Amino acid sequence: MTLTDTHCHLADKLFAAALPDIIRQAQTQGVCRFIVPSANSGDFAAVTRLAALPQVYPAFGIHPWFADTADETAFDMLAAQLERYPQAWVGETGLDFLHAADEAAKTVQQAVFRRHLDLAQQIGRRVIAHNVKSTAALTAAVKHCGFTQGGIVHAFSGSLEEARILVRLGFKIGIGSLLLNPNAKKAREAAQKLDLQDIVLETDSPFMLKNQINTPANLYRIAETVAALRGIPLAELAAATERNVDILLS
Numbered sequence: 001m002t003l004t005d006t007h008c009h010l011a012d013k014l015f016a017a018a019l020p021d022i023i024r025q026a027q028t029q030g031v032c033r034f035i036v037p038s039a040n041s042g043d044f045a046a047v048t049r050l051a052a053l054p055q056v057y058p059a060f061g062i063h064p065w066f067a068d069t070a071d072e073t074a075f076d077m078l079a080a081q082l083e084r085y086p087q088a089w090v091g092e093t094g095l096d097f098l099h100a101a102d103e104a105a106k107t108v109q110q111a112v113f114r115r116h117l118d119l120a121q122q123i124g125r126r127v128i129a130h131n132v133k134s135t136a137a138l139t140a141a142v143k144h145c146g147f148t149q150g151g152i153v154h155a156f157s158g159s160l161e162e163a164r165i166l167v168r169l170g171f172k173i174g175i176g177s178l179l180l181n182p183n184a185k186k187a188r189e190a191a192q193k194l195d196l197q198d199i200v201l202e203t204d205s206p207f208m209l210k211n212q213i214n215t216p217a218n219l220y221r222i223a224e225t226v227a228a229l230r231g232i233p234l235a236e237l238a239a240a241t242e243r244n245v246d247i248l249l250s
Helices: 013-028 041-050 064-069 072-084 103-123 135-145 160-168 185-193 216-230 234-249
Strands: 003-005 031-037 056-060 089-096 127-132 151-154 171-175 199-201
Touching: 003 199, 003 216, 003 234, 013 031, 013 216, 031 041, 031 089, 031 216, 041 056, 041 072, 056 072, 064 089, 064 103, 072 103, 089 103, 089 135, 089 151, 103 127, 103 135, 127 135, 135 160, 160 171, 160 185, 171 185, 185 216, 199 216, 199 234, 216 234
Parallel strands: 003 031, 031 056, 056 089, 089 127, 127 151, 151 171, 171 199
Antiparallel strands: none
16 A cells, blocks of 8 residues: 655755655655645755655745745746756645735735746646635636646645535645544545545645644554545555546646
């Protein structure tokens, strides 16, 4: 049985000293592929280095928390990275209205997200979309840009209906570490009730766990939880989510 962590920040400084061990630990749990996004242009070099590993699939983008850094120089760098790596996705990008300081910040995020979508559509790439308290605006941006390449809405925390709206736009839903919290009722409902063909698994490591550094090895626990919620064997869940990842990577 193998698994793919479809969202892990292996380029983060928290992993720098022990990355080979972290990857080996993940592999002992069956986690053999990693989609690694950048958070901003300052991460591009580190993600580029990781892209030399055969099990790593890179993504380049600017996270909504750093939308105010997305100037023309940053977008020129982004375009150059995507040209250099034709297998790379666009991301992490998206919207986060929970952490937006005001309406002006939301406007900046939306403009930056739309530029990512336009670029991804132009060159035919998948997108990794961050979405917190912003489904209506994210949906509007995807429709406005005529974006049809699909991708993943990662670390999903919204309602089942929101998830289904995003699926209809061509996205898979990233089920992640939030699921390890028994009180995360919305995330657990999505993991249980979405069509199996519409979900993928992720950790969002090194983040999402309180008082500890999350790692891709925890994907096994997430997969176990999803399988239990759905009442299916773990091997069946793993095979289905791996097929979904294969489709995205094709």
